[in-house]
Amino acid sequence: MAGDIDLSRRGVLMAGSATAALTAVSPAEAQTPRPEAEPSRMGVTLQVNGARRSLEVDTRTTLLDLLREHLGLTGTKKGCDHGQCGACTVIVDGQRINACLSLAVMNEGAEVTTIEGLGQVDDLHPMQAAFIQHDGYQCGYCTPGQICSAIAVLDEIRAGVPSHVTGNLRERPRATREEFQERMSGNICRCGAYSNIAEAMADVAGGRA
């Protein structure tokens, strides 16, 4: 008989969380005490998908949370919230960025394009249509970030921005599959739709050429 060492899974989980609670000493508290600032609010005005939006937010609000929680644009996804997965990729002033690693107030006056601004069901952006055509997703969670990133990647190649796989730095990079794969490495897809995403990008790049 297991007797008194019969720990249920539930019991183990509870013990585990109690340990975590005991050891979860915040490093900011543990360090030299300094005056805690009061929560601070600030106005910010930016263009989102062509519309001027003015609102007041806690300064801690990221661009990602501003889009999702304040403007209801939940197409942009929160994956890791630490710039590691790319699910929150949006296009700001023509460049793709991780919306989770940018404060809303740092984007005063910026032009932000999210997946909602690229196209809608009856009026798809060519990259959205190509993702459907080439089956560039399974669960779809990373897809808005993948599509924003893919569009910006083609712009970066056309602008001559080099990448890790660009052969000769004196020459303009070309829209090759190898370039797509390297440049899309900041967008993780747990379903592994990578090869189909690259096909979709090649389709759109070819159509433009």
Place this chain on the structure above:
Amino acid sequence: MRPFSYERVSTPAAAAAAVRAKPGAKFIAGGTNLLDLMKLEIEAPTHLIDLRPLGLDRIEETEEGGLRIGALVTNTDLAANDRVRRDYGVLTRAIVAGASGQLRNRATTAGNLLQRTRCPYFYDPNQACNKRKPGSGCSAIGGVSRQLAVIGVSESCIATHPSDMAVAMRLLDAEVETVTAMGEVKTIPIADFHRLPGDQPHIDTTLPPGDLITAVTLPRPLGGAHVYRKVRDRASYAFALVSVATVVQSDGSGRVAFGGLAHKPWRVEKAEAALPQGAKAVVDLALAGARATDQNRFKVTLAERTLAAALSDARR
């Protein structure tokens, strides 16, 4: 994230005054590293001073024939600059070997130099870390150390500097231009900018608190073949296990700097004299006195092999 107040400044003098006025204030530019750390409360500034309105985003030729790179030039813009691609190829190669396209679009030149280690024990507030909390100990020593430093380590810290760009800057003998909180302009050679952990691993650089980086300057181009070779656990978007930046001249002489091995970009000038004898001769000198762990001893061998591969690339 802890609460903070926020302001934008439009001149370096205003930035200096703002940081002097508020204890607990920090500068923010790209924010790609600072916000990550603020979410974990590893950094907890009470006031943020946004430097982006300062401009400082131009790349200009210097009178000496080098380049002056504004502190706020993004990693993408620096890597794509025509002069950099033509004359400082190792710098472009190093930048595009790091991070992701999204991060490089926001990360700045000065911020890249100032980014903090990615040691997993630094990032985990439940672990002892002398860099995060001075005097708390180092869980990395005796812990999972495969990715960590093999040379220049101390009893207090075995963290590595994570930057690829900084390795190329060290190779090229860049200089860091700063302005003090009192408005005085200073220059710090890149060799003196990043420091070894010693018994003060919480201090990453010799930049005094409150001082602001305004530019990074490069001397005249070196010529030669430029190579940056990085070995990592996946083919893209990962920090280096070992990286090698090298510029090799047609007579076989040249320069070598390593990333992923130490608390700062690792370059030993006297080891470079051995370049004509090959990778082993250079690494024997450059990594003399290495103090590896059982888990990261492979880095010493990997450094030699990565340099050999880089020298082979340079001859092509």
